[in-house]
Amino acid sequence: MSGPERANCDVAVIGAGMAGMATALFAAAQGLSCIQIGNAGSILFASGLLDLLGVHPVAEARRWRSPFQAVAALARDQPEHPLARVDQSAIRHAFEIFVAALGSAGMPYAPLGELNRDVLTSIGTIKGSYGVPLTMVAGADALAARTPCLLIDFRGLREFSAAQIVAAQADSWPGLRHARIEFPNSENSPELYGAHLAGALESADTRERTIGVVKQLLGAAQAVGFPAVLGLARAPQVHAAFEAALGVPVFEIPTIPTSVPGLRLLAALERAVSASGVERRQRSRVRGIDYDAAGKTATLALDDLAGGESVVARSVVLATGRFTGRGLSADRRGVRESILDLPVSQPDSRDAWHQRDFLDPAGHPINRAGLMVDDTWHPLDATARAAWPGLFAVGSILAHQDWMRSKCGSGLAIATAWAAIEQVTRQLRGAGAGQR
Ligand SMILES: Cc1cc2nc3c(=O)[nH]c(=O)nc-3n(C[C@H](O)[C@H](O)[C@H](O)COP(=O)(O)OP(=O)(O)OC[C@H]3O[C@@H](n4cnc5c(N)ncnc54)[C@H](O)[C@@H]3O)c2cc1C
Secondary structure (H helix, E strand, O other): OOOOEEEEEEEEEEOOOHHHHHHHHHHHHOOOOEEEEOOOHHHHHOOOOEOOOOEOOHHHOOEOOOHHHHHHHHHHHOOOOHHHHOOHHHHHHHHHHHHHHHHHOOOOEOOOOOOOEEEEOOOOOEEEEOEOEHHHHHHHHHHHHOOOEEEEEEOOEOOOOHHHHHHHHOOOOOOEEEEEEOOOOOOOOOOEOHHHHHHHOOOHHHHHHHHHHHHHHOOOOOEEEEEOOOOOOOHHHHHHHHHHHHOOOEEEEOOOOOOHHHHHHHHHHHHHHHHOOOEEEOOOOEEEEEEOOOOOOEEEEEOOOOOOEEEEEEEEEEOOOOOOOOOEEEEOOEEEEOOOOOOEEOOOOHHHOOOOOOOOOOOOHHHHOEEOEOOOOOEEOOOOOEOOOOEEEOHHHEOOOOHHHHOOHHHHHHHHHHHHHHHHHHHHOOOOOOOO
16 A cells, blocks of 8 residues: 655745745745645635735824835834835835736736825725735726716625715715616625626626616716626726726725635636646645754645645745634633744733733734744744744744734735745755756
8 A cells, every 4th residue: 555645845835825825926936846735715805905014103003105115114113023124125026026927817906116005995994005906996096186986886785885985085085976776687686795796797798787877877977986896707807898888997996805806816826826836735734844854854744635645845934824824823821833833922921912902003912923033034943043944934924013903914925925935045046946
């Protein structure tokens, strides 16, 4: 009887959230052979916007037009923040490559510049984001110019209310109107779901009937906003068809999670990563890691496969996220790293996890818990040294950051993935990396 299967690679990426996807793409771009392990479910919750850094300091909720000036301020104020430890030119380059890969995989973004674009959120607030899908960018332009604009929603679609957005913006955007319409063939459905509408709008007939209704409501509107349901895999074509038929810029506004742009982002990243030659094990989890006696390779034990499989890698990147990703877990004694039990930077006691005021604008210490890394992105062991020279950590599992409050989720993932893969490549170069 044969034993468990073994697969070899230069770099094994554990995790398939934003950080794992970015790491896998960057590893392939460097010519490294790469196996990625993990389920990408968390990306479904993303809005499609790629935030670099929107808020700093979080306690003051200060918003920035330039994410790069924000990163510079972060580096002055919180040099231990992982995003502050990545060179700005590397951040730019990493975003360009990431966004180009998404474009090639069918999810195009507006050209990246120096500034965040302000966009409307599903609840009518305004958020600055760096990477904006092309289907959303006309909304940023309309918002900036306060163009007379019509927002459409569909009766029965609970995850989006155009009326709520208009009410929130009424004082500063008098030319913003809304209208609620019936979605074709759904007159008898009490509740509608974004993904179903997005799929249905890929049919020319459904699209034309929707456009016919909206045309009659246009009035003086010079732009039209919709919930982000304009197509799934063919979203760029569906969006273009709406613009051509309505004769004005059309834009999408993200709905609450799980959103259609999250579905598109997941599909585009899966296509991009697979097309780059990365082998994916999306049904597996890593149970444990052993290093060989000479310290040259790590063997990852995977679960979920009959007979078991192991992956032998010359370097390993941990992109396993925090509590929702299950890279960290917590019990009465504290917070633990889930695979290797690496030391986690965390408050001294459970009592110190949260501020007294749950709504404290400074956020909670528990949200800054995570792995400590050295200058080359190696997680530290209990002696404050690199746990293993071939082990790296990226993304939200890193300590000293609160990506949700800083609005830097994708920025943290993409920038640290790039920086770590630069180190992996440097380490493996000359030792036959990518020449299996
Ligand atoms: C509700 C919501 C809204 C968001 N909105 C935005 C937004 O507007 N803009 C933006 O930029 N970003 C947004 N994000 C995304 C955010 O950028 C990322 O989720 C965040 O950066 C964390 O990414 P991560 O890859 O570090 O971790 P996660 O996304 O948590 O991914 C961790 C991965 O590791 C895997 N994993 C863990 N343990 C193992 C194991 N033992 N073996 C194998 N795999 C394992 C998990 O399955 C998962 O794939 C949003 C996220 C959420 C949840």
